[in-house]
Amino acid sequence: MKDLLRITDLTGDDLTLLLELAADSQGTPGTAPSLLTHQIVPMYFAEPSTRTRLSTAAAVTRLGGTPVTVGPDELQLRRGETIADTARVMGSYAAAIVIRTFADADVADLAAAAPVPVINALTDGHHPLQAVADLLTISEHFGHLLGHRIAYLGDPGNVARSLMEAAALAGMDIALAVPPGYSPAEEALAFATTEAERRGGSVLVTHDVAEAVKGASVVYTDVWMSMGDPEQERGRRMKALAPYQVNEHRMDYARDDAVFMHCLPAHRGQEVTADVLDGGRSLAFRQAANRLPATQAVLYALLTDRLAGR
Ligand code: CP
Ligand code: NVA
Numbered sequence: 327m328k329d330l331l332r333i334t335d336l337t338g339d340d341l342t343l344l345l346e347l348a349a350d351s352q353g354t355p356g357t358a359p360s361l362l363t364h365q366i367v368p369m370y371f372a373e374p375s376t377r378t379r380l381s382t383a384a385a386v387t388r389l390g391g392t393p394v395t396v397g398p399d400e401l402q403l404r405r406g407e408t409i410a411d412t413a414r415v416m417g418s419y420a421a422a423i424v425i426r427t428f429a430d431a432d433v434a435d436l437a438a439a440a441p442v443p444v445i446n447a448l449t450d451g452h453h454p455l456q457a458v459a460d461l462l463t464i465s466e467h468f469g470h471l472l473g474h475r476i477a478y479l480g481d482p483g484n485v486a487r488s489l490m491e492a493a494a495l496a497g498m499d500i501a502l503a504v505p506p507g508y509s510p511a512e513e514a515l516a517f518a519t520t521e522a523e524r525r526g527g528s529v530l531v532t533h534d535v536a537e538a539v540k541g542a543s544v545v546y547t548d549v550w551m552s553m554g555d556p557e558q559e560r561g562r563r564m565k566a567l568a569p570y571q572v573n574e575h576r577m578d579y580a581r582d583d584a585v586f587m588h589c590l591p592a593h594r595g596q597e598v599t600a601d602v603l604d605g606g607r608s609l610a611f612r613q614a615a616n617r618l619p620a621t622q623a624v625l626y627a628l629l630t631d632r633l634a635g636r
Contacts, residue, residue: 327635329437329444330624331430332452333491334517338525340633341461341495347623347632348462348616355388355619358626362391365421367625369395369447372427373553377590378447378455381617382424385625388618391421413439422625428554443628445621450484450554451511456589457488459620461496463613464544467585472526475499477542477580479535479570480597481563482510483555485548485589490529494518497525503538504531505566535570539579546587547572547597564596573599577607585609 327335336344351357367386371379383393398404403412409432416423417440425433426447437444446452465471476493478486482504491514493500500522502510509515510531518529532538539545550567551560572586586602588610594600603610627633 327631327633328442328628329440329446330454330628330633331433331437331444331446333454333457333488333495334514335454335635336495337634337636338495338497338521340627340635341458341492343632344458344620344623344627345462345465347626348458348619349466351388351619351622351626352616355622357622358389358630360390361626361629362386362389362421365391366394366419367391367422367424368416368420369393369424370397370401370426371395371447372398373448375426375447377614377617378426378621381614382445382447382455382621384618385622388622389625389629409435410439412436413444414441417441421629443625445624445628448484448553450552451487453484453488453589454492455617455621455624456485457492458624459613459616460489460546460587460589461492462616462620463587463609466616467609467612468543471496471498474543475501475541476544476546477538478502478546479538479572479576480504480547480567481550481552482508482531483548483552486546487511487514489546490514490518491521494520494522494525494527494529497522497527499528499530501530501532501538501542503535503570504533505570506533508566535576536579539576542580543584544587545572545577545580545584548589549591549593550597567597571597571599572602574601577602587613590614
């Protein structure tokens with residue numbers, strides 16, 4: 327397996343290996359400090375990023391390499407050079423390429439032409455690095471993943487999709503409470519349902535918040551307006567998603583020891599109230615910290631050809 331573009335690139339064993347490597351690198355941050363010596367990892371960000379950009383830079387540095395951030399205005403892409411030509415050229419200097427942009431098709435084109443691993447650092451459809459960090463965080467908190475239920479409330483966008491696919495690959499139970507008209511992608515739902523059931527887990531999509539949250543160990547949400555969402559949709563999205571806000575009342579439906587999770591950045595008062603996000607049950611900042619070992623594990627596994635892929 328050369329690239330990580332989406333969670334469905336991974337087998338269940340691949341995901342387990344990434345979680346083990348990530349847990350190991352938390353204990354021993356200096357694992358493989360020479361893997362990337364004298365090499366660069368270009369990080370192309372067409373959208374803003376705090377966590378992904380800096381945790382990836384830190385992970386590359388821990389592996390001995392030099393991260394180089396580039397934006398859309400700095401490359402000849404802006405002047406019409408093709409993605410394929412850019413990929414071939416970058417690949418002749420770089421050990422791997424990390425990309426955050428809007429269209430998944432652009433990332434697929436880059437990966438197809440690049441001779442080195444390409445890692446999706448968020449697209450409109452997927453956020454695989456986030457999902458690996460999320461499962462690491464749940465496993466670290468509860469000691470294991472099996473038998474735990476995640477309730478995701480709100481917009482079934484990139485973060486929800488990767489989370490659902492990863493939870494299914496890990497054999498967990500996941501329930502998404504979404505507004506009418508906001509279903510997860512059919513392809514993602516089919517994958518998650520098949521993979522979860524094969525492992526004794528389950529996937530539920532409902533409009534009923536209480537049904538999703540009842541018995542959950544984790545209550546998760548993401549912003550109501552993603553970076554790729556058109557501004558003219560804001561009013562409609564805020565109205566449709568308002569009943570799916572995570573607040574203390576909603577947390578009460580979950581298990582007594584349930585935790586709250588959010589990929590961040592958060593909008594207090596929209597998808598989550600400040601008391602939940604900043605409260606004692608919130609793992610949001612632990613998740614953010616775990617982006618570093620998760621990305622270090624992904625880089626290490628791809629660069630040492632440890633993942634079987636599909
Ligand atoms: N969660 C996440 O990807 O955050 P950034 O947009 O800050 O990278
Ligand atoms: N769904 C959000 C996640 C940000 C990390 C977005 O795409 O903007």
